[in-house]
Amino acid sequence: MDDAALVRRCLEGDKRAFDELVQRYRDRVYGMALHLLGDKDLAEDMAQEAFLRAFQRLTLFDPNKGSFSNWLMTLTTRLCLNALKRRGLEQQWIAEQEGETFELAELGEDALSPEEEWWAVERRLFIRKLLSTMHPMQRTVLLLRYGEEMSIQEIAQVLQVPIGTVKAWLFRGREVLRRKLKEVGLL
């Protein structure tokens, strides 16, 4: 059953339909919050808040305007950016420089040879670390574009910035990642 049908069933009062939506998106919503906030407890809190708000505002979701996935991720991103603002960007920036790294066990891996797997895990860990040192808006742009495959126009709408700004952040962000990965021999 597709997302729009599940939303319709939720609105008709079927609680299991919302559970199904949670099952489908919880890892992505939590992952996005964790990448943006860099704090596991706060990320869980924001992920739950995102689902709670989605549940409360389900009547506002219009399938003709976009996918449920984009709607939910927009909600999550805005919540996380507001949380960052509340915490103070500077404080968060400093915390991330010293911050914790993700545990290897969290990463999960497709079927690769042990050596390839090692390289992929190393690269992914390094990308995560680099992402956490970027400006929150630049990091958000990269995550929405490549993680969630949103279009540049959609990202501009989510962040309420001009399309040109999104393009510039994206180019610079990807170039920074590429150069740093090159420097440490992971590309």
Add this chain to the structure above:
Amino acid sequence: MNDECTKFLPKIHEWLEGGADEETSLLAQLHLRNCHRCREIVKEWQLIAQEIKSSISVPTPKGFDERLKQRLNDHQLVSWRELAVSWSLTAFSVAASALWFGVSLTDVIRTLPQWVISAISWSTLPVQWLQQFWDFMSRWA
């Protein structure tokens, strides 16, 4: 990477992201066809995009679903509490009006079913209005 490549990379990026005009697209493609180094860079960009894509999902902590269900239930309980307050206010208003206009208690009890039916439809309205207003304001916030 030479100066020409440095000049062309943003154009190639724009073309790949789908926002380039016709001229930029053509120039980017032409440069890519002739430049091995830029083709390598594009491959590296694609790899980075794939890595970000595959690392976006992170398994939720243990007990996430239960805690979320609890929060959803709490939210629904709050709604019921709001409804109860609304009903109590309506009942109080009805009783106060009855006393004010000197209507006897037996009359009130006799016509109670009708009042309850109208109270059900009217008492939920303020809560609904408030919720709609709150949703509207939150959306703009």
